[in-house]
Amino acid sequence: METTTMQQTPNAVVTGRTMRYRPLNLARWIIWGATALLMLVMPMIFTGGFAVTLMSQMGIMIIFALSYNMLLGQTGMLSFGHAVYAGLGAFIAVHVLNMIGAGKVWLPVSMLPLVGGLAGAFFGVLFGYVTTKKSGTTFAMITMGIGEMVFASSLMFPDFFGGEGGISTNRVVGDPFLGITFGPGRQVYYLIALWCLASMAAMYAWTQTPLGRIANAVRDNPERVEFIGYNTQRVRFLVVILSAFFAGIAGALSAINFEIVSAENVSAVRSGGVLLAAFIGGAGVFFGPVIGAVVFVLFAVALSDLTKAWLLYLGLFFVMMVMFVPGGIASLLLMQVPLLAKKRLGRMLPSYGQAALAGLVLLAALILTVELVYKVQVDSANGTAMRLFGVAFDAGTVAPWIVAAALWAVGYVAWRWAAGRVRAELDKIQAEFGGQA
Numbered sequence: 001m002e003t004t005t006m007q008q009t010p011n012a013v014v015t016g017r018t019m020r021y022r023p024l025n026l027a028r029w030i031i032w033g034a035t036a037l038l039m040l041v042m043p044m045i046f047t048g049g050f051a052v053t054l055m056s057q058m059g060i061m062i063i064f065a066l067s068y069n070m071l072l073g074q075t076g077m078l079s080f081g082h083a084v085y086a087g088l089g090a091f092i093a094v095h096v097l098n099m100i101g102a103g104k105v106w107l108p109v110s111m112l113p114l115v116g117g118l119a120g121a122f123f124g125v126l127f128g129y130v131t132t133k134k135s136g137t138t139f140a141m142i143t144m145g146i147g148e149m150v151f152a153s154s155l156m157f158p159d160f161f162g163g164e165g166g167i168s169t170n171r172v173v174g175d176p177f178l179g180i181t182f183g184p185g186r187q188v189y190y191l192i193a194l195w196c197l198a199s200m201a202a203m204y205a206w207t208q209t210p211l212g213r214i215a216n217a218v219r220d221n222p223e224r225v226e227f228i229g230y231n232t233q234r235v236r237f238l239v240v241i242l243s244a245f246f247a248g249i250a251g252a253l254s255a256i257n258f259e260i261v262s263a264e265n266v267s268a269v270r271s272g273g274v275l276l277a278a279f280i281g282g283a284g285v286f287f288g289p290v291i292g293a294v295v296f297v298l299f300a301v302a303l304s305d306l307t308k309a310w311l312l313y314l315g316l317f318f319v320m321m322v323m324f325v326p327g328g329i330a331s332l333l334l335m336q337v338p339l340l341a342k343k344r345l346g347r348m349l350p351s352y353g354q355a356a357l358a359g360l361v362l363l364a365a366l367i368l369t370v371e372l373v374y375k376v377q378v379d380s381a382n383g384t385a386m387r388l389f390g391v392a393f394d395a396g397t398v399a400p401w402i403v404a405a406a407l408w409a410v411g412y413v414a415w416r417w418a419a420g421r422v423r424a425e426l427d428k429i430q431a432e433f434g435g436q437a
Contacts, residue, residue: 032201039193043186052185053257058297059192060253063199065277065289065296067246072275073283074207075239076219078140080271081147082247084127085120087266088150089248090255091161092119094169097255101173109171109182113195113252120248121241128240132233135222139236147271154263166262169255182256192253199246204286206242215239273300276314280321282328291329309374316366344429351422358414364389365407372400 071077093116154161281292339345375395384396
């Protein structure tokens with residue numbers, strides 16, 4: 001009897017005397033390489049201090065949003081208290097950083113995110129054991145209760161949390177290593193970018209592990225997972241711990257970046273923010289929260305410097321996403337993959353361009369209306385004169401309101417027409433696909 005042996009290696013399969021190599025996933029390597037290159041060159045393109053700070057906050061939010069998506073997108077666990085792990089990790093990290101500055105502990109500042117991650121994982125064990133006893137809506141309510149409990153504790157124990165003022169620190173401690181002191185914002189950005197890339201890679205690798213796969217099964221059909229012999233509560237518990245670890249890394253990086261940690265770091269506002277980021281980007285796709293984190297930071301940081309009504313814009317944007325694009329921005333991008341594969345995307349570009357122009361008109365109408373209402377109703381004590389899009393006018397006169405109404409009318413008609421063109425072109429392409437099949 002002749003026997004055949006088979007041995008597998010990461011990139012090869014050996015069968016008998018024949019070795020057959022698996023092709024490398026070039027697309028994956030290109031995507032990750034492009035991501036690393038983008039993180040490297042962005043501060044060289046946008047050299048301003050505000051831009052570097054903005055990119056640093058994006059990197060922190062990317063880690064935070066991806067850690068939250070381990071719960072929501074990968075395991076189907078809706079949490080309203082995820083800021084607890086990032087915030088407590090930040091508090092532990094800031095205490096350790098102050099101890100480093102006082103000479104009580106020796107630790108490179110570059111390794112401080114690991115301290116925050118371990119602290120987050122510790123509290124993940126502590127709170128996750130309680131929260132994962134239940135699933136679904138009950139789990140969400142328990143996480144909300146724990147979040148409020150920790151936030152209340154932050155004001156009750158000022159020795160640890162610093163009270164309302166929080167705890168400040170100084171990230172420039174110890175002797176410089178190769179001239180790196182983490183004083184300049186660019187050095188802090190590259191530290192954040194390095195941890196962001198490593199955390200992204202680690203969280204993506206986790207999705208390919210047996211635990212990551214069974215977490216997807218728990219999300220999709222927990223009853224069947226129980227039936228085949230897995231403990232769904234244990235799976236959820238392990239995922240909470242891992243998610244809290246990466247959230248703690250984000251919290252420690254935030255402490256280094258801002259040099260202060262306060263009760264806001266464990267507040268419900270921050271938990272809600274990461275939920276918005278994950279949902280806007282697309283919780284069902286790994287890179288969705290990355291997109292959502294970038295968009296959320298642009299709203300919360302860049303847009304907040306331009307208008308005091310930025311929360312209204314964020315809320316309207318979120319409502320529009322829920323109503324019309326529940327899969328998030330990532331789902332819109334993934335819808336173009338079949339068109340690109342069939343070489344039909346070029347045919348859609350004119351229709352997409354027309355829809356984009358109509359959308360810009362509607363956006364201009366929305367911005368003008370919101371700013372007019374805000375100026376008249378909230379800021380009228382400072383006068384009704386204002387400037388928008390480089391044009392000065394008086395919000396107390398009729399002319400700008402007529403312009404806003406005209407923009408709404410033109411934008412609505414143009415959007416209906418452009419949306420019809422997009423649907424008609426997509427129907428033609430789908431008919432062609434069916435004919436080819």
